[in-house]
Amino acid sequence: MPFFILAGVIFVFAVIFALYVRGVREKYIETIQRLRVQRRRKEIDMGDAQNDIAIRKENVKLLERHMETLRLEHEREKRRLAEEAAAGEERTALSVLESMGRVSQEDIDRAEEFRAKSGSEASIEEVLVLLEIVSPEEVQNAKATSRR
Incomplete structure (x- = not known):
């Protein structure tokens, strides 16, 4: 009889241990699945970042070409x-x-024509600014250039 009691106790412990291992295993599986989802998201984010970097590099190249064109135009104008x-x-x-x-x-x-109709004594440049044909900065730059 003590053998049956010992076997019964061992069986109960084995069942409890099996249930414990099963619970731990399920938690590990959930953790692994959660980590896989996170990894996929990170891979997608990394792909997006790489695409963004490629786009920005292309934009930098375009801006550098534009700057070079502007520099050449400026040199020609000078x-x-x-x-x-x-x-x-x-x-x-x-x-x-x-x-x-x-x-x-x-x-x-x-x-x-606007200056004549309005009777204004403003300069043509000021009237051009008033009519929003040129900006005040453009007129200032033109005046600075004309003084050189």
Whole structure:
């Protein structure tokens, strides 16, 4: 009989241990699944980040090309202005704006017409700003260029 009691106690402990191991195993499986989901999310995030980096690199290349184009245009404009200055031409802010392509003869005519109709004593450049054809900064830059 003590053998049956011992066997019964061992069996109960074996069942309890098996249930414990089963619970632990389920927790480990849940943890592994949760970690796999997190890994997939991180892989997706990393892919998105790599795509973003590639796009930004391309944008940097485009901006560098644009900057180079602007630098070359600036150099050409400086040479042209230097040549005109050497030729002794008188340049006004209006002629600078015109040579830069910021105002057309139509814009100048419109500004003169507005000034005549309103009886304003403002300069053509100020009227161009008032009509929002050019910005005040552009007029300032043109005036600075015409003084050189």
